[in-house]
Amino acid sequence: MLLRGVWRGLRHRVAAACSPCIPRAYSAACSEGPGSAIKYEMPEHLQSMPQERDPLFTAMVAYNYHSAVAKLVPMFEKSMKGRQRLTDGQRKHRVEGIMRIMGSCSACVEVTFPVKLDDGSFTLITGYRAHHSVHKIPVKGGIRFSSDVCSDEVKGLAALMSYKTACVNAPFGGAKGGIKINPKDYSENELEKITRRYTLELVKRGFIGPGIDVPAPDMNTGPLEMSWIADQYAKTLGHADINSYATVTGKPINLGGVAGRQDATGRGVYLGTNSFIKEEALMQQIGLTPGWKDKTYVVQGFGNVGFHTARFFTKAGARCIGVVEWDCAIRSCDGINPHELLEHMKRTGSIKDFPGTEPVDREEMLLAECDILAPCATEKVIHLDNADKVKAKIIAEGANGPLTPAADKILMEKKVLIIPDIYLNAGGVTVSYFEWVKNVNHKSFGRLSLKYEEMTQLHLLDSVQKSLNKSLPNCNIEIHPSDEFKRRLLDASEKEIVRASLEATMEKTAGEIKFMAKEHNLGINMRIAAYCNALYKIYKCYEEAGLTL
Numbered sequence: 001m002l003l004r005g006v007w008r009g010l011r012h013r014v015a016a017a018c019s020p021c022i023p024r025a026y027s028a029a030c031s032e033g034p035g036s037a038i039k040y041e042m043p044e045h046l047q048s049m050p051q052e053r054d055p056l057f058t059a060m061v062a063y064n065y066h067s068a069v070a071k072l073v074p075m076f077e078k079s080m081k082g083r084q085r086l087t088d089g090q091r092k093h094r095v096e097g098i099m100r101i102m103g104s105c106s107a108c109v110e111v112t113f114p115v116k117l118d119d120g121s122f123t124l125i126t127g128y129r130a131h132h133s134v135h136k137i138p139v140k141g142g143i144r145f146s147s148d149v150c151s152d153e154v155k156g157l158a159a160l161m162s163y164k165t166a167c168v169n170a171p172f173g174g175a176k177g178g179i180k181i182n183p184k185d186y187s188e189n190e191l192e193k194i195t196r197r198y199t200l201e202l203v204k205r206g207f208i209g210p211g212i213d214v215p216a217p218d219m220n221t222g223p224l225e226m227s228w229i230a231d232q233y234a235k236t237l238g239h240a241d242i243n244s245y246a247t248v249t250g251k252p253i254n255l256g257g258v259a260g261r262q263d264a265t266g267r268g269v270y271l272g273t274n275s276f277i278k279e280e281a282l283m284q285q286i287g288l289t290p291g292w293k294d295k296t297y298v299v300q301g302f303g304n305v306g307f308h309t310a311r312f313f314t315k316a317g318a319r320c321i322g323v324v325e326w327d328c329a330i331r332s333c334d335g336i337n338p339h340e341l342l343e344h345m346k347r348t349g350s351i352k353d354f355p356g357t358e359p360v361d362r363e364e365m366l367l368a369e370c371d372i373l374a375p376c377a378t379e380k381v382i383h384l385d386n387a388d389k390v391k392a393k394i395i396a397e398g399a400n401g402p403l404t405p406a407a408d409k410i411l412m413e414k415k416v417l418i419i420p421d422i423y424l425n426a427g428g429v430t431v432s433y434f435e436w437v438k439n440v441n442h443k444s445f446g447r448l449s450l451k452y453e454e455m456t457q458l459h460l461l462d463s464v465q466k467s468l469n470k471s472l473p474n475c476n477i478e479i480h481p482s483d484e485f486k487r488r489l490l491d492a493s494e495k496e497i498v499r500a501s502l503e504a505t506m507e508k509t510a511g512e513i514k515f516m517a518k519e520h521n522l523g524i525n526m527r528i529a530a531y532c533n534a535l536y537k538i539y540k541c542y543e544e545a546g547l548t549l
């Protein structure tokens, strides 16, 4: 009886914590029903987006943004009605102003600087950093090294960061940076000089700092590059700032990194896909059975996100039948072991000739028959010309922007479920948020509470045992913690706390997105549902804080 009561209480608390948290103001606005004074239309220059083969990246993101705003206008207006001292005209101007600001990039710097190479010659390097929505400060987003980096790419990626952080309730604005280099062309010494000099250029322009802009890893960058950035900042502008190491996340643990950031994006891709794949009704709509058993998948890009995504998909019971990299693709109907493939890649520098696989054309593998396609490499890989040949039933967007709007349209007509980037790959920024919190608090998670919690749990068992023996004096009941209970108590660590919190974030956000999809009759269009989820939160920030000084 007593135990059942305790369990029931716990269950209610867990259920409350996991239920989708719909912003209170949003539900109120919904219940009043739509009816709009603002006639909202897709801007003319974006109207051809669903027919475009190779759109600008910023235009792609803007198209998705405007598609979601069109759904939300009545809610924005209803919410603004609360501002009773404003006239109808003033309210309308405010809503229109907020809609404009939420879709625009607030600043973007381009820097060019010389670097002395190992052979004594000099080269000029160009880098960028874009700040998109500054409704929350600091802004946040990765830094990539790639020869494709340009102003349009970083601006579009920064916009995705604004929407991504809002979608998963990470309290940041959006940013992104990049250095236009192929890192394979440089030695480690040269890469360090480039990274440090780029950091200095951001410092000089007020574009980096723990309360201003907090970069993180992205394509071709990882803990090493982040430690150079942290060190450079701490030795210059941040030399007297106790929070200086909070100026970048994704750092090695010894420099203030958090346990679990390295695999966080891939883990989030798995957790997010799991939140959709377990839903029977949704899977029925796309012609799949729920769950991971017997599912096949193909992954494109076997870097940080791709490898960990594959690792978790396989662990859940799915079979990897193909991997596509920039130089080749491999296939095996029997399944590819992600750990063994990683070892092979480390040894040989490529996925080529991995034992038990056959080489296959890259495009053919991308479009091959499978249940889940996980694009985890780069932008616009599924587009107008190949979308109708995709045979996967689920697209799990590990990468940012892998599908163009034309691809979205074609795939949705084919009843393919697209789990969108701004939700699915947000595990990285979520755990980056935990790292930033750890850095500004100057203590690791659990440092002050784990032992106390362990003792409290053991006292709880003891107290239940004593109460039962008091009520049932002849029974001599002994309560022993189960093996799993003991494991959880003894293995409790920062890593466990981070994993559990990431899982809670991905589950809760999935609930919010599904709610939006239903509320706005979006069917399986989870991209626009995720944008709606993000934009309503950003809108409320601007509505409450105002737009101008």
Ligand SMILES: NC(=O)C1=CN([C@@H]2O[C@H](COP(=O)(O)OP(=O)(O)OC[C@H]3O[C@@H](n4cnc5c(N)ncnc54)[C@H](OP(=O)(O)O)[C@@H]3O)[C@@H](O)[C@H]2O)C=CC1
Pocket: 142, 217, 218, 219, 220, 221, 265, 300, 301, 302, 303, 304, 305, 306, 324, 325, 326, 327, 376, 377, 378, 379, 398, 399, 400, 425, 426, 428, 429
């Ligand atoms: N790292 C993170 O935490 C996050 C990353 N992302 C996104 O995930 C994607 C991948 O990032 P990440 O894993 O960090 O990057 P990595 O550099 O670790 O991995 C990218 C992998 O994709 C390969 N690749 C590059 N271009 C192609 C291509 N055209 N076709 C097939 N493979 C290709 C790369 O090969 P090679 O190295 O040889 O060029 C590399 O193996 C990006 O879109 C990024 O923005 C999103 C959220 C967070």
Ligand SMILES: O=C(O)CCC(=O)C(=O)O
Pocket: 140, 141, 142, 143, 164, 214, 215, 216, 217, 218, 249, 400, 425, 426, 428, 429, 430, 432
């Ligand atoms: O961890 C972060 O702060 C940002 C990661 C990132 O660049 C992304 O989500 O695209």
